[in-house]
Structure formats: C-alpha cells, structure tokens
Amino acid sequence: MMIDTHSHIYLDAFDQDREQIIERASRSGVFQIILPNIDANSINALLETESKFPNMCKALMGLHPTSVKADYKQQLDIIEKQLNSRFFSGIGEIGLDLYWDKTYLKEQKDALAIQFKWACKLNLPVVIHTRDAFSEIFDVFDKVYDPRLKGVFHSFSGDISDAKKILELPNFYLGINGVVTFKKSSLPEILSETGIERVVLETDAPYLAPAPHRGKRNEPAYLTLTRDKLAEISGLSVNEVNHITTQNAQKLFNL
Numbered sequence: 001m002m003i004d005t006h007s008h009i010y011l012d013a014f015d016q017d018r019e020q021i022i023e024r025a026s027r028s029g030v031f032q033i034i035l036p037n038i039d040a041n042s043i044n045a046l047l048e049t050e051s052k053f054p055n056m057c058k059a060l061m062g063l064h065p066t067s068v069k070a071d072y073k074q075q076l077d078i079i080e081k082q083l084n085s086r087f088f089s090g091i092g093e094i095g096l097d098l099y100w101d102k103t104y105l106k107e108q109k110d111a112l113a114i115q116f117k118w119a120c121k122l123n124l125p126v127v128i129h130t131r132d133a134f135s136e137i138f139d140v141f142d143k144v145y146d147p148r149l150k151g152v153f154h155s156f157s158g159d160i161s162d163a164k165k166i167l168e169l170p171n172f173y174l175g176i177n178g179v180v181t182f183k184k185s186s187l188p189e190i191l192s193e194t195g196i197e198r199v200v201l202e203t204d205a206p207y208l209a210p211a212p213h214r215g216k217r218n219e220p221a222y223l224t225l226t227r228d229k230l231a232e233i234s235g236l237s238v239n240e241v242n243h244i245t246t247q248n249a250q251k252l253f254n255l
Helices: 018-028 040-052 072-085 105-122 134-144 160-167 187-194 220-234 238-253
Strands: 002-004 030-035 057-059 091-097 126-131 151-154 172-176 199-201
Touching: 002 199, 002 220, 002 238, 018 030, 018 220, 030 040, 030 220, 030 238, 040 057, 040 072, 072 105, 091 105, 091 134, 091 151, 105 126, 105 134, 126 134, 160 172, 160 187, 172 187, 187 220, 199 220, 199 238, 220 238
Parallel strands: 002 030, 030 057, 091 126, 126 151, 151 172, 172 199
Antiparallel strands: none
C-alpha cells in the first residue's frame, strides 16, 4: 500500500474523470493522496475534491512560490484565514522557484519565512517546492530555521550535496516522483548513495509522468512505476519500499 504525498488531482485537467482517477489509484495500491494547494484561486477546487473523497484525499494549505507576486501579502492573508478555520494536514505547496522569473525573489523568501513560522506555530509539516533555488532556500533556512520544522523537499531536483544538506535536517524527507525514471535523471545515482530511508513517494500529477508515460498526463496510479524504480535502485523488494515510504509519509503527515 502506498501514499501519494503530492498530487494536484483537483485541477481542471481531471474534471472529466476524477472519480475514475481515484478508482485506478485505489486498484494500484494507493490508499491516500495528499493535495497541496497553489494559491487563493485553487482553494475551492482543492476543498471540493477533498470533500468528495474524504477517505482518500487530504488537503494542505499554502501559497506556491510561482504565485508570489506584488499582492502576496493579500494572498497570504487568505491562506492564513483558511489555516485558522479548520485542520489541514500540512502547509504547502511553499518554497522558492527561480526557473521562470526572479523578479519576486525577495517576496518569495518573505512568503516562505512567514509560512515556516505558521508551520511551527501549528505543528504542521511543510511541503517545499525548490526549482533552481537550492542555494537561496538554504539561505532562508539559515536565517529562520526552527527545530520544530519538519517537511519534505517535494520533487527533489538537487545534487548529492543538496540531498545531504536536507538529510542533515531532522524530520525532513526527499519527495521522489516520476523524474527518477527518466533516462538522464541523476536521482538513481544520488539515491544509491543516500539510501531511501528518508524518502516519500509522490506523483505531482498531472505533471512529471514517469516513463513510459513521460509527456502525458500523470496520475496517482502511476506511483507504482516510481516505487518499482526505487526498489531497483535500492536493491530492496517492492514491499520493503512500500513499507519504508508509507511509514515515512504517515509519520510526517500524522496520518
């Protein structure tokens, strides 16, 4: 049994067949799907999906770094009100993204630091998006790190030194998805060195579908392909990978 710790099946890419997506996930062995928020505009769809599939789906609340613009304080006010209105399983998707635009780096760092503080106050895990920004995100950690922080570096895309820095932090995990199956991915080599004791499985659906579905819409049922690749890399059985990654996810998200 597996947990997809990062999926956006509430997006409109799944509006026509969301129930079938859930059914296929269940048949493949996925029994829980974590749904990170993006920004104020995605909240309604996120909560509706969780409400329709309460046993399978668990919502997170946060502001994605690519949605951090000049109005980020207003966005954060909306996110904070949501966090104070009910229980969420974590704070996410948050982080830094310098791949598309570096205009709002200062604002991204501020939004991240604020959401880190919320996570500590509420004792919730964080789901961190980091793209072309490992140096910058470690700068934020150096300035605001609190030992109460716990979380996952979603869709880990750093090098071996980045992985080791993350694994030096207590209660932090590497989120591994379909990228590990790509031919030119460096993840197999990195995970061979670090091991998978601090790994959780994810899809990032509808993005980053694993081979042989690369370039197509991703879905939670494809988590088996990532799991199988981790078994190959680690030399462990499929059941052992299921056990390790599921226990990690349950511990992190208090499931």
